[in-house]
Amino acid sequence: MKNSDARGRNLDLVYRVGVVLKGLDGLIELVGGMLLWLAPGMLRALLFPLSGTVAGDHPIRNFVAYWAGHFGRELAAGTTTFVILFLLAHGIVKVVLVYCLLREYHWVYPYALGVLGLFAAYQVFVLVGTPTVGMALLTALDVAIIWLVWREWRVLRST
Numbered sequence: 001m002k003n004s005d006a007r008g009r010n011l012d013l014v015y016r017v018g019v020v021l022k023g024l025d026g027l028i029e030l031v032g033g034m035l036l037w038l039a040p041g042m043l044r045a046l047l048f049p050l051s052g053t054v055a056g057d058h059p060i061r062n063f064v065a066y067w068a069g070h071f072g073r074e075l076a077a078g079t080t081t082f083v084i085l086f087l088l089a090h091g092i093v094k095v096v097l098v099y100c101l102l103r104e105y106h107w108v109y110p111y112a113l114g115v116l117g118l119f120a121a122y123q124v125f126v127l128v129g130t131p132t133v134g135m136a137l138l139t140a141l142d143v144a145i146i147w148l149v150w151r152e153w154r155v156l157r158s159t
Contacts, residue, residue: 015148019101022116022145026094033087090119101149109153116146
């Protein structure tokens with residue numbers, strides 16, 4: 001019985017950490033959308049120092065530099081209204097869902113599962129079109145979070 005209790009507490013902790021990470025992701029999207037909308041030049045200036053590497057850099061530094069450079073080039077090509085609206089909507093939805101999940105509002109769990117499921121389905125669609133390790137890991141993480149949200153909802157309904 002003790003192992004079961006410890007496992008449950010560990011899953012609860014993983015759930016909370018996963019939901020908080022999802023909220024931070026939403027906050028970054030929200031801030032990014034606001035910067036693109038209000039000050040696109042500032043965002044490019046913030047990304048520029050991250051986009052350079054030198055021989056022998058750590059793989060994580062190379063990964064960050066690649067994506068910062070990629071995003072910076074996309075911004076230099078000109079932002080679109082769609083990208084701004086997508087980031088703002090995506091960020092707002094995630095932040096609101098995370099707030100409600102952490103407050104354990106029972107009514108939000110089905111909506112959270114639906115919205116997170118739609119986000120994951122979109123990521124699978126992108127992954128099929130242009131497979132990358134990063135997108136595969138992000139999708140796997142999101143599927144795990146969906147399972148943890150479902151598990152938490154089931155536990156809350158039984159109490």
